Amino acid sequence: MSNNNKQDKHPFYEETLETKPIFEGRIISLQVDTVRLPNGETATREIVRHPGAVAVVALVDNKMLVVEQFRKPLEKAQVEIPAGKLDAGEEPEAAAIRELEEETGYRARSIVHLQSFSTSPGFADEIVHIYFTDDLEQGEVHLDDEEFLTCEAITLEQAQEYIKAGRICDAKTVLAVYAWQLRTLTGSFLK
Structure with a gap:
């Protein structure tokens, strides 16, 4: 139709x-x-x-890569999965691979699309594309000039504690933690 x-x-x-x-x-x-x-x-x-964004659930030795950076709209530092906006004409998968390496120094050898979702459909057209990888090799960090962050690998238990403490509070990272928990319990992201 x-x-x-x-x-x-x-x-x-x-x-x-x-x-x-x-x-x-x-x-x-x-x-x-x-x-x-x-x-x-x-x-x-x-x-x-908004041009759209990507985010990556990246696991290294059964730990999830996260970055911590100051978020001015919230007036506090946040722990989030690696993410960034799409450049003009850029495919989401390519952007996910690029953002992961820029922020963490890890390069994905392979990557799988998990889900795409709208962040705030009541007033914004932004779509975030979430990817997963545990097939990584060491690359190089390439932060933007205005980007200041640290990267760490955390356990599922740490991630759950960060949610409880409010250190993780953005939708994409909360979704990532729950997807990771589902995968840990069932062997699959979708059950």
């Missing part, structure tokens, strides 16, 4: 009547759309546009 005809669209579909650009940054842009609601009324939607 085509999404080009109004009758083919979801009954709650909101038709965009106007888009007003508000801000254009290096990572995100903000726009305000005027939409027609299913009942014929109009409303506005504030939308953050």
